[in-house]
Structure formats: C-alpha cells, structure tokens
Amino acid sequence: MSILFECEYKGRRYVGLGKPASGETRTLYQVADGRLREAVISGGGPEAVVAAVTEGAETVAVSADDPEVRFLPPLLPTGTGNALITGFMGTHRSKFDRDPAPDEKFNAPNWLIKGFGSWARMPGEPLTVPASTIALLEEPEVALVYVNDDDGVPHYAGYTFGNDLNDIGLHLRNPWGWTPYAKLCDTSMTPWLFLGAPPQTVTGRIIIERDGATAWEGPFSCGADAIFHRVEDMVGNLLSYPALRRPGLVNYLLLGADKASYHDGFRIADGDRITIDVTSHDVVLSNVVRYARQASTA
Incomplete structure (x- = not known):
C-alpha cells in the first residue's frame, strides 16, 4: 500500500514517500500548498496521486531526524x-x-x-x-x-x-x-x-x-x-x-x-x-x- 507524508523543510513544503525510519535519509519532493489536495480530487487512485506530486518536482535528500523537518497532518x-x-x-x-x-x-x-x-x-x-x-x-x-x-x-x-x-x-x-x-x-x-x-x-x-x-x-x-x-x-x-x-x-x-x-x-x-x-x-x-x-x- 502506498504511504506518503507532507512536511515543511527550510520554509518550503514537501511530500515524502513511505515511513522514514530514524536516521534514514529520504528524498523529499517540493510541492505547493494544496497540490496534494488537487491530486486527490483529480482521482485515478494511489499511483496517480503519487505521480502527480512527485514527477518533475524539485527534490532534496534529508535525514528523517533533521531538526528542520517539521511533519504536518x-x-x-x-x-x-x-x-x-x-x-x-x-x-x-x-x-x-x-x-x-x-x-x-x-x-x-x-x-x-x-x-x-x-x-x-x-x-x-x-x-x-x-x-x-x-x-x-x-x-x-x-x-x-x-x-x-x-x-x-x-x-x-x-x-x-x-x-x-x-x-x-x-x-x-x-x-x-x-x-x-x-x-x-x-x-x-x-x-x-x-x-x-x-x-x-x-x-x-x-x-x-x-x-x-x-x-x-x-x-x-x-x-x-x-x-x-x-x-x-x-x-x-x-x-x-x-x-x-x-x-x-x-x-x-x-x-x-x-x-x-x-x-x-x-x-x-x-x-x-x-x-x-x-x-x-x-x-x-x-x-x-x-x-x-x-x-x-x-
């Protein structure tokens, strides 16, 4: 099953995939506020949602324990x-x-x-x-x-x-x-x-x-x-x-x-x-x- 999360990092909003373990480095995909909402409304299922918020997005690799990563509901x-x-x-x-x-x-x-x-x-x-x-x-x-x-x-x-x-x-x-x-x-x-x-x-x-x-x-x-x-x-x-x-x-x-x-x-x-x-x-x-x-x- 696909799992994703949103977070803020250095003043920008990102999406990540999976559940990062402590100390693990993960790729974050930059998204605008509301982009995930638009992907859900567009439909197409989990794969379409993931693709909509990751394909072509700027990325950054960070540790899950980085104090500047703030997870969001x-x-x-x-x-x-x-x-x-x-x-x-x-x-x-x-x-x-x-x-x-x-x-x-x-x-x-x-x-x-x-x-x-x-x-x-x-x-x-x-x-x-x-x-x-x-x-x-x-x-x-x-x-x-x-x-x-x-x-x-x-x-x-x-x-x-x-x-x-x-x-x-x-x-x-x-x-x-x-x-x-x-x-x-x-x-x-x-x-x-x-x-x-x-x-x-x-x-x-x-x-x-x-x-x-x-x-x-x-x-x-x-x-x-x-x-x-x-x-x-x-x-x-x-x-x-x-x-x-x-x-x-x-x-x-x-x-x-x-x-x-x-x-x-x-x-x-x-x-x-x-x-x-x-x-x-x-x-x-x-x-x-x-x-x-x-x-x-x-």
Missing part, C-alpha cells in the same frame, strides 16, 4: 487553516450488548468537533490538557481524511491514526452536557497518509510510561471490524451536512475508540508518556501529557 492546508478534526462516539461493538442485524436501519452515533486541523499535534509533541482535568482517557483511533473540491463535494484521500485524548472524568459527571468540554484536550495524529480504503482490522498496544518505566499497558483494536456501525453509513450521513461541505475544507474524521486505561483503573498523570503502537500497520504515535496552568481572564 495529512493534507493540512497551512495557507488557510481550512480543516476540522471531528469524532464519533460510542461506536465500538464492545459498547453494545448485541451484534448489528444485516439489514438494520442506520442510527447515527454521537459526534462532536475536536478543533481545527492546525490544532493536531504530531508524534513527539506534547499534548496539553486543562488544569482542571478530572481523569484522562487515551483513545487510539483511525482518522479518515476527506477533502472537498471547489463545489463542496468530499473526496476520500486515505487514512491515518490519532489519539483522541479527553477528560472522561468530566464526561461521566454530565454525559449529555459536558462532553464537548471533556474533549478540549490536544489530539495527536500521525503524518502518514495510507492511500487505501478505510482499514478493516487495526490492532496494537497502548503503553503509558511514568518516570521512564511502564505504568500501564494494554491492547486495542479500532478498525471497521471493531465498530458496530458501518463506516460508510457514518461518513455518508455526516458529510451530507452543508457545514462540512464547504469548498476546500479538509475533514479529519475520528472513528471512535474502545475502552482503555481508565476502565482498567489507571489514572494518567501530568508528565506521563502515551505511546500508541499500531502494530498491524507498523506505526507508532508517542506524546507526553502536559497539564496547563490554571487559566485566568482579564
């Missing part, structure tokens, strides 16, 4: 900030007491806005949470990436992975009213865009470290096979709303997560490192949690 329009991170809730089969019937009528799951695309944190960047946080929950999720053309028609680009960190303690105090507040924690996302259909099977492990030692560890699954709803129904319903069909808008759609460390009795603390090892896709997303200072208003 897939397709993030840095020139306009025209992107949203949103997520579905309560989607996993484990949260239902039955399996869906083959002809079951679609009943849309809960959904909320996490923030602008520019708010996404990359691997290695800290995840800031409110000082008033009650109890955190990490949520490893598949993130589908869609981009709207000039007429507002959504085009599927591919998928990546994210951590929808949130304050489940606040959510549980008032599930019907305070969930949007609970979601006001940073979301991390990998820069790797998998140019394929939404994944059926995604498995891996969550490792939470405290003071350099593993404090909690557990498995997870978040592919379509783990979700109660049909992904095409979830996406089709959501992207039917005009507000999400604005021309040029990039939508990062988080498909939901299963139970994790909180449900096992563990409590994430300031300074803990959350590592999501998506072993099925050879992807690692690791971030340190930072509690913000108590905010004040003028």
Whole structure:
C-alpha cells in the first residue's frame, strides 16, 4: 500500500514517500500548498496521486531526524487553516450488548468537533490538557481524511491514526452536557497518509510510561471490524451536512475508540508518556501529557 507524508523543510513544503525510519535519509519532493489536495480530487487512485506530486518536482535528500523537518497532518492546508478534526462516539461493538442485524436501519452515533486541523499535534509533541482535568482517557483511533473540491463535494484521500485524548472524568459527571468540554484536550495524529480504503482490522498496544518505566499497558483494536456501525453509513450521513461541505475544507474524521486505561483503573498523570503502537500497520504515535496552568481572564 502506498504511504506518503507532507512536511515543511527550510520554509518550503514537501511530500515524502513511505515511513522514514530514524536516521534514514529520504528524498523529499517540493510541492505547493494544496497540490496534494488537487491530486486527490483529480482521482485515478494511489499511483496517480503519487505521480502527480512527485514527477518533475524539485527534490532534496534529508535525514528523517533533521531538526528542520517539521511533519504536518495529512493534507493540512497551512495557507488557510481550512480543516476540522471531528469524532464519533460510542461506536465500538464492545459498547453494545448485541451484534448489528444485516439489514438494520442506520442510527447515527454521537459526534462532536475536536478543533481545527492546525490544532493536531504530531508524534513527539506534547499534548496539553486543562488544569482542571478530572481523569484522562487515551483513545487510539483511525482518522479518515476527506477533502472537498471547489463545489463542496468530499473526496476520500486515505487514512491515518490519532489519539483522541479527553477528560472522561468530566464526561461521566454530565454525559449529555459536558462532553464537548471533556474533549478540549490536544489530539495527536500521525503524518502518514495510507492511500487505501478505510482499514478493516487495526490492532496494537497502548503503553503509558511514568518516570521512564511502564505504568500501564494494554491492547486495542479500532478498525471497521471493531465498530458496530458501518463506516460508510457514518461518513455518508455526516458529510451530507452543508457545514462540512464547504469548498476546500479538509475533514479529519475520528472513528471512535474502545475502552482503555481508565476502565482498567489507571489514572494518567501530568508528565506521563502515551505511546500508541499500531502494530498491524507498523506505526507508532508517542506524546507526553502536559497539564496547563490554571487559566485566568482579564
């Protein structure tokens, strides 16, 4: 499967292919902001997309560890900030007491806005949470990436992975009213865009470290096979709303997560490192949690 990423290097935007390992030298292809969006909208499949952003482009060879390489969320329009991170809730089969019937009528799951695309944190960047946080929950999720053309028609680009960190303690105090507040924690996302259909099977492990030692560890699954709803129904319903069909808008759609460390009795603390090892896709997303200072208003 083709995988590509976008990054900034020495003030210019580039595309790279594959997932560069630490210390590995990779070729970067210079692209204009929005060029990948145009390639996705033009269609033709993964090979056509790769060709459109690499053929004839100026190149530079750099190490993946070069401090001047800054990875970007897939397709993030840095020139306009025209992107949203949103997520579905309560989607996993484990949260239902039955399996869906083959002809079951679609009943849309809960959904909320996490923030602008520019708010996404990359691997290695800290995840800031409110000082008033009650109890955190990490949520490893598949993130589908869609981009709207000039007429507002959504085009599927591919998928990546994210951590929808949130304050489940606040959510549980008032599930019907305070969930949007609970979601006001940073979301991390990998820069790797998998140019394929939404994944059926995604498995891996969550490792939470405290003071350099593993404090909690557990498995997870978040592919379509783990979700109660049909992904095409979830996406089709959501992207039917005009507000999400604005021309040029990039939508990062988080498909939901299963139970994790909180449900096992563990409590994430300031300074803990959350590592999501998506072993099925050879992807690692690791971030340190930072509690913000108590905010004040003028």
